[in-house]
Amino acid sequence: MAKANKPEKNEKPNIFMRIGLFIKQVIDELRKVVTxxxxxxxxxxxxxxVFVLLLMVIVTSMDFGLGKLTLWIFG
Incomplete structure (x- = not known):
């Protein structure tokens, strides 16, 4: 029996098939997006x-506190 004309497992599909598959997958994912x-x-x-403001307060207080601590140790 003759073997079917299938690409081997280590053979990649051509570039156009890969691009087409990528575009199809992108469109499928975009259909799942909910506005x-x-x-x-x-x-x-x-x-x-609120989260960004909270992080700003934390970073500012750490900067101020570590600056004061540095001045107290080395000042």
Missing amino acids: PTAKGLLGWSVAVL
Whole structure:
């Protein structure tokens, strides 16, 4: 029996087939994206703003505290 004309496992498909597969996968993933509602978008925006402000306070206080500590040790 003759073997079917299949590519070997270590053989890559040609570049156009790989690009086509990539585009198909991108389109499939984009179909899963859900647009947020106005209420959800506002809620997440406020949550991100609060988180960023909290991190700013933490970093600023660490900078101020470590600066004072350095001046106390070496000053």
